Amino acid sequence: MTxxxxxxxxxxxxxxxxxxxxxxxxxxxxxxxxTGATSGLGRTIAxxxxxxxxxxxxxxxxxxxxxxxxxxxxxxxxGKVRLMxxxxxTPLGAVRLLDDIRRTHGRLDVLVHSAASFHPAPTTAPHIxxxxxxxxxxxxxxxxxxxxxxxxxxxxxxxxVAISSxxxxxxxxxxxxxxxxxxxxETLVRYLAVELAGRGIAVNAVAAGKLADLGAxxxxxxxxxxxxxxxxxxxxxTRDEVADVVSLLCRPEAGxxxxxxxxxxxxxxxx
Numbered sequence: 181m182t183x184x185x186x187x188x189x190x191x192x193x194x195x196x197x198x199x200x201x202x203x204x205x206x207x208x209x210x211x212x213x214x215t216g217a218t219s220g221l222g223r224t225i226a227x228x229x230x231x232x233x234x235x236x237x238x239x240x241x242x243x244x245x246x247x248x249x250x251x252x253x254x255x256x257x258x259g260k261v262r263l264m265x266x267x268x269x270t271p272l273g274a275v276r277l278l279d280d281i282r283r284t285h286g287r288l289d290v291l292v293h294s295a296a297s298f299h300p301a302p303t304t305a306p307h308i309x310x311x312x313x314x315x316x317x318x319x320x321x322x323x324x325x326x327x328x329x330x331x332x333x334x335x336x337x338x339x340x341v342a343i344s345s346x347x348x349x350x351x352x353x354x355x356x357x358x359x360x361x362x363x364x365x366e367t368l369v370r371y372l373a374v375e376l377a378g379r380g381i382a383v384n385a386v387a388a389g390k391l392a393d394l395g396a397x398x399x400x401x402x403x404x405x406x407x408x409x410x411x412x413x414x415x416x417x418t419r420d421e422v423a424d425v426v427s428l429l430c431r432p433e434a435g436x437x438x439x440x441x442x443x444x445x446x447x448x449x450x451x
Contacts, residue, residue, distance in 0.1 A: 206232070206233075206431050206432060206433075207229065207232040207233050207234045207289075207290070207427075207430060207431065208232070208233030208234075209233060209234075209235075210229075210233065210234045210235070210289035210290055210430075211234065211235050211237070211281075211285050211287060211288055211289050211290070212229045212234040212235065212236050212237065212288075212289060212290035212291070212292065212430070213236075213237045213239060213264075213277075213281060213288055213290070213291050213292070214226045214229065214236060214237070214238060214239060214292045214294055215239040215268050215292070215293050215294055215295035215320060215321065216239065216240070216293075216294040216295030216296060217236070217237075217238040217239055217240060217250065217294065218238055218240040218243065218246045218247040218249075218250040218251075218263075219240075219243070219246050219250075220419070221294055221343065221388065221391070221419050221422060221423070222292075222294035222295065222343075223250055224419040224420060224422075224423045225292055225294055225343075225422075225423045225426050225427075226238055226250070226254065226261070227253075227254055227257070227259070227423075228420075228423040228424070228426070228427045229290065229292070229427060229430065230254050230257070230258075230259030230260065230261055231257065231258075231259065232427060232430075234260075234289075234290060235260040235261070235262070235285075236254070236259060236260070236261045236262075237261075237262050237264050237281065238250060238251060238254075238261055238262065238263050238264065239264050239265075239266060239268065239277060239295070240263070240264075240265055241265070241266070241267045241268070241269070241273075241295070242267075244265075247263050247265070248263075251263050264277060264280065264281075266280075268293075268295055268317065268320040268321050268324070269295075269297065269313060269316040269317035269320055270316065270324075271324040274320055274321045274323075274324035274325045275324060275325055275328065277321065277325075278321065278325045278328045278329070278332055279328070281332065282328075282332055287332065287333075287334050288332045288333055288334065288338070289333070289334045289337060289338060289339065290338075290339045290340075290341075290430045291321070291329070291333065291338075291339070291340045291341070292340075292341045292342075292343070292426055292430070293320060293321055293322055293340070293341070293342045293343065294343045295317055295318075295320060296314075296317060296318060296343070296358065297313055297314040297316075297317035297318065297358070298314060298355075298357075298358045299311065299313070299314060299357060299358075300354035300355065301354060301356070301357060302354065303356040306356065306357060307357070310357065311356075311357035311360070311361075314357045314358050314361050315357075315360070315361040315364065317361075318358065318361035318362060318364070318365050319361065319364060319365055319368060322340070322342060322365070322368055322369070322372060323368060326372065329372075329376070329381075330375075330376055330379060330381070333376070333379075333381045334381075335379045335380050335381070336379070336380035337380060337432065337435070338376070338379070338380065338381035338382070339381070339382050339429060339430045339431075339434070340369075340372065340376075340381065340382070340383040340384070341383075341384055341385065341386060341426050341429045341430060342365050342366075342368075342369050342383075342384075342385040342386075343385070343386055343388065343422075343426075344362045344365055344366050344369075344385045344386065344387040344388070344441060345358070345359065345362045345387055345388055345389075346387050346388065346389045346390075346443060346445050346448070346449055347359040347362065348362045348363040348366060348387065349449070350449065362387075365385065366385055366387075366441050369383055369384065369385045369439060369441070370439040373438040373439030374438075374439065377438050380435070382429075382434065382435055382436075382437055382438055383438065383439060384429050384434075384437050384438070384439065384440045384441070384442065385440070385441045385442070386422060386425050386426055386429070386441070386442050386443075386444055387441050387442070387443045387444070387445075388417065388422045388444050388445065389407075389416070389417050389443070389444065389445025389446065389448050389449070390407055390416055390417075390445075391416060391417055391418060391419055391422070407448060410448045410451045411445070411446035411447055411448045412446060412447025412448070412450055412451070413446040413447055414446075415446060416446055416448075417444050417445050417446045417448075421444055421446075422444045425442055425444050429442070
């Protein structure tokens with residue numbers, strides 16, 4: 181193991197909340213873009229990929245303070261990271277981001293689209309404008325940048341992973357706008373998977389359930405208890421568990437998976 185790799189492994193352990201250490205460095209030297217990378221699940225995924233040896237391009241839209249904090253923590257853990265501010269919920273923002281990556285790196289090995297927008301509202305009284313914004317962010321670079329991805333992603337080894345939600349199949353109060361967008365995202369993943377497979381680019385999605393370390397504490401106690409009881413593992417899924425699966429999909433060994441939606445919810449949807 182190189183000194184740099186050892187630094188990633190040892191220093192990442194200092195940030196146990198994100199558990200960004202990785203057992204192997206099969207992604208060493210890869211260029212990875214993570215959207216929504218400076219908060220929540222996206223931040224955990226970015227840390228995981230940085231620890232696995234990727235140079236991680238940290239996309240964010242607005243919060244400069246959170247972005248700088250994420251950059252600092254991942255760099256201190258030994259990761260190679262770079263901030264890239266762009267609103268991927270607009271066609272211009274998404275296209276400019278991908279064009280910037282082409283100019284600076286010439287290629288993209290991994291794209292994890294984790295950015296999301298959520299405006300809760302009753303299904304019978306939706307906020308139309310906000311729902312459309314949720315959809316724009318959710319589809320983001322996979323829709324607006326579709327014409328560029330085939331050439332930008334590394335032929336024979338490219339990996340695209342989109343973050344979806346189990347809310348596309350189970351009704352969650354107030355979640356209809358985002359659920360519709362995520363359902364469209366899963367459809368787009370399947371179509372892109374077919375069209376890009378011939379170039380050796382694998383496109384898949386990970387559908388996350390309600391995460392224990394991401395907003396679950398805000399749920400009423402009875403709702404949380406019901407979710408835990410329904411889970412096959414006896415606990416809610418965590419950000420690290422989702423990030424681990426995303427990392428696996430980005431590895432060379434996952435090249436045989438195309439257009440799949442892998443559910444990470446502690447087995448809750450099995451019951």
